[in-house]
Amino acid sequence: MNKLTLLLLSLFIISCQSSKQTTELDAGIPAWVKEYPVSDSHYIGIGIADRSTHPQDYIQVAQQNALQNLSSQIKVSISSQSVFLQMDREYGYEEDYKSNIEVKANEILEGYELAGTFTQQNEYWVYYRLSKQLYQETRTARIQEAIEESKYFLNKAIMYYTPLKEKYIYYVKALDVLEPYLSEPLKTEFDRETVFLGSEIIARFRSYIDDYQIFCQSKKIKAMIGNSVDRIKLTVQHEGNRLADIPLITSSVFLELKDLSQSTDTNGVFITSVPKIKSVETVQKIEVGIDFQAWLDEGSDSDFIKKLFKGIKTHQINVPVYVYTPTIYVQTEEKHFGKDENGSDLRFAVESALSEMSFTPVGNKNDAQIFLTVKADTRKGIEKKGQKMFTAFLDMNVQAKDLEDRVIFSKTINKIKGIQLDFEQADNESYQQAIKEIKKTVIPDFVNSFVKD
Numbered sequence: 001m002n003k004l005t006l007l008l009l010s011l012f013i014i015s016c017q018s019s020k021q022t023t024e025l026d027a028g029i030p031a032w033v034k035e036y037p038v039s040d041s042h043y044i045g046i047g048i049a050d051r052s053t054h055p056q057d058y059i060q061v062a063q064q065n066a067l068q069n070l071s072s073q074i075k076v077s078i079s080s081q082s083v084f085l086q087m088d089r090e091y092g093y094e095e096d097y098k099s100n101i102e103v104k105a106n107e108i109l110e111g112y113e114l115a116g117t118f119t120q121q122n123e124y125w126v127y128y129r130l131s132k133q134l135y136q137e138t139r140t141a142r143i144q145e146a147i148e149e150s151k152y153f154l155n156k157a158i159m160y161y162t163p164l165k166e167k168y169i170y171y172v173k174a175l176d177v178l179e180p181y182l183s184e185p186l187k188t189e190f191d192r193e194t195v196f197l198g199s200e201i202i203a204r205f206r207s208y209i210d211d212y213q214i215f216c217q218s219k220k221i222k223a224m225i226g227n228s229v230d231r232i233k234l235t236v237q238h239e240g241n242r243l244a245d246i247p248l249i250t251s252s253v254f255l256e257l258k259d260l261s262q263s264t265d266t267n268g269v270f271i272t273s274v275p276k277i278k279s280v281e282t283v284q285k286i287e288v289g290i291d292f293q294a295w296l297d298e299g300s301d302s303d304f305i306k307k308l309f310k311g312i313k314t315h316q317i318n319v320p321v322y323v324y325t326p327t328i329y330v331q332t333e334e335k336h337f338g339k340d341e342n343g344s345d346l347r348f349a350v351e352s353a354l355s356e357m358s359f360t361p362v363g364n365k366n367d368a369q370i371f372l373t374v375k376a377d378t379r380k381g382i383e384k385k386g387q388k389m390f391t392a393f394l395d396m397n398v399q400a401k402d403l404e405d406r407v408i409f410s411k412t413i414n415k416i417k418g419i420q421l422d423f424e425q426a427d428n429e430s431y432q433q434a435i436k437e438i439k440k441t442v443i444p445d446f447v448n449s450f451v452k453d
Helices: 003-027 060-073 083-091 094-107 132-158 166-176 197-209 292-297 303-310 345-356 425-449
Strands: 043-049 114-120 123-131 188-189 193-196 211-216 223-224 229-237 248-251 269-274 284-289 316-324 326-338 360-362 371-379 390-402 407-420
Touching: 003 284, 043 060, 043 284, 083 248, 083 371, 114 197, 123 132, 132 166, 132 188, 132 197, 166 303, 193 197, 211 316, 223 229, 223 292, 229 284, 229 292, 248 269, 292 303, 303 371, 326 345, 345 360, 345 371, 371 407, 371 425, 390 425, 407 425
Parallel strands: 223 316, 326 360, 326 371
Antiparallel strands: 043 123, 114 123, 188 193, 211 229, 229 269, 248 284, 284 316, 371 390, 390 407
């Protein structure tokens, strides 16, 4: 036997040994690991965990992964009679509901069995399966149990003598127990009629909630900018009866509100207030609604169920507050180097600036609520022989008083400078600079004095 023949024979023997070892190794790997099982009778779930990544809890991780894999195969179809479709047409909850269905499917999964485990190096495998027939039978039984529990709560909710708060909570509980099955029609007998239970709960809840009405007891609210509105009285009624212990929510785009009540008192009255009106908007609205959040929290822990009930519109009102600005009589004393020439440039500037900021200047003192006086006088700067430019300084005081002769605003600006070719032109320039100060700072400061804290 030559050397080449001997070499080929050795390679053949090594190849046979290697093939035998591989076959023996493959023989130890379960078929469900080699290839994902397909079954007409069972849902299959296979999970893997890395033992080096999860040294303490790799078994639990693999089990959880297997159950998630199993539940992902269970497709829940949405019935055309389900309450979900009814609500989705109004509020668009499809994406929320689909994700919620997947979560609930994991939470209520039962009846599955362990079909095998396998360990290979750092990998730990788990194989679960669930009989499709058993799953359907179990789901049907659970739906029926949930329907009966839901009807119990619904009966409590519609009983005449059930307190209103408890009615609300029972309605929420009635839908809450059905949450995993809201994709189903939930057809049943209730109150001697055949109903789709989810839709029946929502319909009856709407009828109940529509009987809550909010009223404003305060007459037409009018207030001047800068003033407060001390007591705005609100009441809540249900079927014409005033209710105590009903929390309200108040809000406004423009108004800062201070609620003086946490809920309606024994007379059914809730009081809110406006510490100070700070906007010149002529109509400023207070939005008022009933705060059912605490009741909702008692009825359900589910964010999805809470979102459904929050989406059902309840009675709200807008309380208008009619805001007006004070009428202002403007008078000026405009002197030029100590001489009063009965000028009116500053008065026109003040009245124009007030109008631009939604305040109302008037020409008759008897129509005024505020009297605004401007006193201005100029003085010459240093005069030197041969100078080509001349300077004038204007000193100005602005003061506002109310009808009771109280000073409500005062501002003094000195040395407003005007520089020109002679004193007369410098005097005129200083008045032009004063007009700019009136528009830029004086009147804005005056207006802000009404709204600042």
